Amino acid sequence: MPGTTVICRDLRFLYDGDERPVIQDFHLKIEQNEWVAILGASGSGKSTLCQLLCGLLPRSGGGNRTGEILLDGMDPATAPIADVAEAVGVLFQDPDAQLVQGIVEDEAAFGPENMRVSPAEIEERVVQSLAAVGLLHRRTDPVRSLSGGQRQRTA
Known part of the structure; x- marks a missing residue:
């Protein structure tokens, strides 16, 4: 199974009602089949990033994303959910x-x-x-x- 190339450029996400973005000036490149761990303190944006990558945000929650996310060239915010699900998945804490x-x-x-x-x-x-x-x-x-x-x- 081939992996997915993930690119984030100048990514920023601000939840509705918040004054400060939870993610700001974020850059990331993950090559196909590369394993990456995203680490950070509680509230640092890890879950938000995961939800942005799998297309849940901004579709299912209030907020504003700027910058670019590409999964093998497609934007998970606008691509058909079935296509996004073929490229990336999320494992929640529980x-x-x-x-x-x-x-x-x-x-x-x-x-x-x-x-x-x-x-x-x-x-x-x-x-x-x-x-x-x-x-x-x-x-x-x-x-x-x-x-x-x-x-x-x-x-």
Whole structure:
């Protein structure tokens, strides 16, 4: 599975009613298949950045974004949500809030199934995804039997 190139240039985001932007003068480039951690104090804009990257903001919340975000050349604020979902996903802090199927392999298949990926490709993605996070051996296990870290990796 090829990765996504992410580019942020002069990114700024101000929530409605706030006087100061939560993100200002932000620049970022993530190459395909590069792993990156975004670290910062509470309130520093990490969650806002994630919501901007996956197209939730400014679509679903009040605020104003300026600057540029490109996911393989598309702007997540204006691209069709299905296209954005093909390029980027978000894992929230509480994995249990995102786990809905009950079995590890069903969780891994949930996204591709909703995107109408073929069954053969879904199987390939499930195997690749679970192998990448070290959970292939737990593929048929109930999510409730996993440790907290394993649930995070499943999500």
